[in-house]
Structures are given as structure tokens and as C-alpha cells.
Amino acid sequence: MFAAYFRLEQIEDLFTVSHVRFNREIKGNGLFGRMNRIRLIGALTGRSSLHLMLDPWAFMEAEMIPEGLQKWVSIPARLLRTALVIGGLLLLCHSFYWLCTTLSKPLSGLKILCIATLIACFILALLAVLVRVYVSLFKLEELESFLLDSYFVGRNRRMLGEGVYGRYSRLSHISTMLLLSDKFLSISDPGAIKGIARLPLPLQRIVTIPNRMLAYSIAGFGVIYFCATFFKLLN
Structure with a gap:
């Protein structure tokens, strides 16, 4: 204020x-x-x-x-x-x-199944976050080396720094860039288009797979929890 x-x-x-x-x-x-x-x-x-x-x-x-x-x-x-x-x-x-x-x-079989599924979704999300942290600490420079012409990649390096949160945020931006269309990038960051095209498939996978794991596990957790609450399976 x-x-x-x-x-x-x-x-x-x-x-x-x-x-x-x-x-x-x-x-x-x-x-x-x-x-x-x-x-x-x-x-x-x-x-x-x-x-x-x-x-x-x-x-x-x-x-x-x-x-x-x-x-x-x-x-x-x-x-x-x-x-x-x-x-x-x-x-x-x-x-x-x-x-x-x-x-x-004492628990019913259906309630045990719901709890086990929720725990599995949570563990999957936690593993995805840990993988993303690992990639941000040990693979980020290699990823960014293909995107030297990208303004936002350079800007993130300057503004977000080398801390764990900063590196994780820089990786999150790269994972978002991989999902964007060329039309959007041509307006916001045209220098990144060629760099993304040159990015090797294994490097793309170590970025996109944990990202999807995290998204699917969070979505699955939310859906299962909502359904279990709606049908009063967790009471």
C-alpha cells in the first residue's frame, strides 16, 4: 500500500x-x-x-x-x-x-479405494515437482542454450536469478513456451521460434512429461475428491 x-x-x-x-x-x-x-x-x-x-x-x-x-x-x-x-x-x-x-x-472397501487413489495422485504430483526441480537445477542451462535468441529466456535469467524458485520459474516459462503456438510467439517472442524448433526431443520430453504428470495428477485429485465428497464417501 x-x-x-x-x-x-x-x-x-x-x-x-x-x-x-x-x-x-x-x-x-x-x-x-x-x-x-x-x-x-x-x-x-x-x-x-x-x-x-x-x-x-x-x-x-x-x-x-x-x-x-x-x-x-x-x-x-x-x-x-x-x-x-x-x-x-x-x-x-x-x-x-x-x-x-x-x-x-473401520473403513469400507470403496472408501479405502478413494483414499488410496487420492494418495497416489498426491505422490504422483510430488514426484513431478521433484523431477521439475531436478531439471531446473541440472538441465536448465542446456535447455536455455537452444533459446539464446529468446528475449524472455534471457530476461528470466536476469530478473529471476539463480535461486531454486528462480530456476524453477525459468523452467516453467520454457515448458509454457513449448505449448504456445507460433502465432502467439511471433507476437510475444519471435526469437524463440527457431530455438524451440531446434530443441532436441529428449530435452522436450524431460520438460513436458513432468508438466503433464503434475497437471493430470492435480486434476485427478480434484475430480476424485469432489466426487467422493459429493457422494459422501469420505465422511
Whole structure:
């Protein structure tokens, strides 16, 4: 909130070409409008979103924000990530407690099957995340070497850094790029098209397979949990 009221104009004045300069008229100067404007600028300094990639000039201008001002716009994202991690850990602890409590009671065969399937989906998702972490730590440079002409790959290396979260985010962006059409890339990142075409199939697989495993396991967990809750199988 401090950044939204006392640093926003100073930061927005640095954007002279991209759509950011119009946010003042679009979002307004109210409390939520200013916070939304600072959030959008913060998104330009962190992980790149698909809809924002359509304006690469915004990311280029965001790179020019002085480090002192970048800290102000990155604080909300860091707080949100911290809250999500804490919430996830609390949910995991609650789920483990529920599992121990449930298994201590007599269970029907269908209920055991539902619980076993949920556990399998969770383990599959965890394995997919661990594989992605491994790839981000030991295969990322090899992947990025084929995408040297991509602006966003270079930008992610500069802005996201070499930490575990930064490397994981850089890998996530590459996995997203593999799913994008040439039409989208021709607008957002034309330099990446030839690099993706040169990317060897084994490297593509170590990116896409864990990504699909994670997506399918999360979707499967959600569907099974919803159905089990709807039919009161977990009560």
C-alpha cells in the first residue's frame, strides 16, 4: 500500500512505450486501482504471464526500473508466495491428521479405494515437482542454450536469478513456451521460434512429461475428491 501511494507515479513515469502508461486512466486512482497498478508492475518484474507477454516492451521497460524501486513492487508477490507456502503446509498437516484419524476407524472397501487413489495422485504430483526441480537445477542451462535468441529466456535469467524458485520459474516459462503456438510467439517472442524448433526431443520430453504428470495428477485429485465428497464417501 505504501508503494501504491508513494512510489507508483515515480515507477510509472519510467514506462513510456508500453501499455503500462495507460493503466492510470484504465484502473483509476482509487485504493484498489492503485494497488492493482502496482501489482501489474510487480508482475512485469517477476514471472511472466501469458497475457502480459503480448506486450514485451513492458518487460523491457520493467528491467530498467532501479533496484531500489523494484524492491517495492516485488514485496507483495513475496508476501503472497510466503502466505501460499504457509497455507500449503497447514493444509498438508491437516490432511495428514485427517488421514491418520480416518485410517484408525473401520473403513469400507470403496472408501479405502478413494483414499488410496487420492494418495497416489498426491505422490504422483510430488514426484513431478521433484523431477521439475531436478531439471531446473541440472538441465536448465542446456535447455536455455537452444533459446539464446529468446528475449524472455534471457530476461528470466536476469530478473529471476539463480535461486531454486528462480530456476524453477525459468523452467516453467520454457515448458509454457513449448505449448504456445507460433502465432502467439511471433507476437510475444519471435526469437524463440527457431530455438524451440531446434530443441532436441529428449530435452522436450524431460520438460513436458513432468508438466503433464503434475497437471493430470492435480486434476485427478480434484475430480476424485469432489466426487467422493459429493457422494459422501469420505465422511
